[in-house]
Amino acid sequence: MKDIYVGHFSYVLGDLEQTVEQTVEQNRTVIKDPEKFRSAGFDKHHICSPSTTAYDLAVAAVKPIAKYLNQVGVIIYSTALPINANIGTTFEETKDIKDLTDFPGSHLQSDFGLNDAWVIGLDQQACTGMIGSFKLAAALLRDTPQWSQILCVTADRFPQGSLYEQSYSLISDGASAFIISTEPIPGGFRYVEHHAITNGGMANTNDDATIGNFFPNTIDCITMNVKRAGLELKDINWMVVQNINVNAWKIVCSPSLLDYDITRVFHPSLPMMGHMISGDCIVNTQMLIESGKIKPGEYVLLYMVGYGLTWQSVILQYCG
Numbered sequence: 001m002k003d004i005y006v007g008h009f010s011y012v013l014g015d016l017e018q019t020v021e022q023t024v025e026q027n028r029t030v031i032k033d034p035e036k037f038r039s040a041g042f043d044k045h046h047i048c049s050p051s052t053t054a055y056d057l058a059v060a061a062v063k064p065i066a067k068y069l070n071q072v073g074v075i076i077y078s079t080a081l082p083i084n085a086n087i088g089t090t091f092e093e094t095k096d097i098k099d100l101t102d103f104p105g106s107h108l109q110s111d112f113g114l115n116d117a118w119v120i121g122l123d124q125q126a127c128t129g130m131i132g133s134f135k136l137a138a139a140l141l142r143d144t145p146q147w148s149q150i151l152c153v154t155a156d157r158f159p160q161g162s163l164y165e166q167s168y169s170l171i172s173d174g175a176s177a178f179i180i181s182t183e184p185i186p187g188g189f190r191y192v193e194h195h196a197i198t199n200g201g202m203a204n205t206n207d208d209a210t211i212g213n214f215f216p217n218t219i220d221c222i223t224m225n226v227k228r229a230g231l232e233l234k235d236i237n238w239m240v241v242q243n244i245n246v247n248a249w250k251i252v253c254s255p256s257l258l259d260y261d262i263t264r265v266f267h268p269s270l271p272m273m274g275h276m277i278s279g280d281c282i283v284n285t286q287m288l289i290e291s292g293k294i295k296p297g298e299y300v301l302l303y304m305v306g307y308g309l310t311w312q313s314v315i316l317q318y319c320g
Helices: 020-025 034-039 054-068 097-101 104-111 126-143 207-228 246-252 280-291
Strands: 005-013 016-019 044-047 072-078 118-122 149-156 174-181 189-198 236-240 299-306 310-318
Touching: 005 054, 005 280, 016 020, 020 034, 020 044, 054 104, 054 149, 054 174, 072 104, 072 126, 104 118, 104 149, 118 126, 126 149, 126 174, 126 189, 126 280, 126 299, 126 310, 174 280, 189 207, 207 246, 207 299, 207 310, 236 280, 280 299
Parallel strands: 072 118, 072 149, 236 299
Antiparallel strands: 005 174, 005 189, 016 044, 149 174, 189 310, 299 310
8 A cells, every 4th residue: 555645734714813802702602701711721713804705714725835736636625614615605696506516626726727636525524524634635546546646625714693612612713724645745744544433313412412422432533543553552642633622631631541641632722723623633733843842753643523423533654
């Protein structure tokens, strides 16, 4: 099986930065006490101004890595929210379904001149969509020899007037992107293994039940990912995780559960952006690279959970 490589991570946040206090005052949260957010690790987040679309975010995330897009065979465009999976705006007036099939992935292909790329829209994986992109892209590259490079993008913004709190986490609008390739990428990673769990029976569960099921399924997903990679948990040098309540990871890593060194759980972007829908893992991975803490040969496990409910994990090895 040929090796697959990942790199050139990029991201962008909504253009308006707000503190927890500002968002609570604007009635954009269920929790009305800012200190409850702050005690969970949240400080600020980013939302979009009314004129900024999810597609604007996608374009902004891809621009910094556009110079590396020279052999793109596929674009995987992931959205957590179905409303962001098209950019048509006139259906209510015209009743023409063509407006509902005005897909952002096609526009991205055209705007960046990726004329030979096949476009795939990935949704119904909520906040785990970007990790799902790793698996899908690796499988496509191994199955189709003529493809050597895939662009993975995710972009979401909440509709105007939305609450910016989900399952007790503060949300940011944003987009992220990376390139996956059959050739090594300077400063990037080697793709190792992926694992996913979906429990459709909990698709419409409430926040408390979601949190309650976070712990056992997180343990199962991470443990199975490590096992499928032929590794042991002690081999995982870093866990790059979702920006949720900091105390949740202390519980997950406790000796009675995962028994993992909490100082190796990496999510430094949490205070400044909260939970950026499906982009947390990309932002935190880029910050891990920039920190200089990761060394060549070390293994990194990226982990996310999303509505559906779906849990996904991917293991990468840093090439440097």
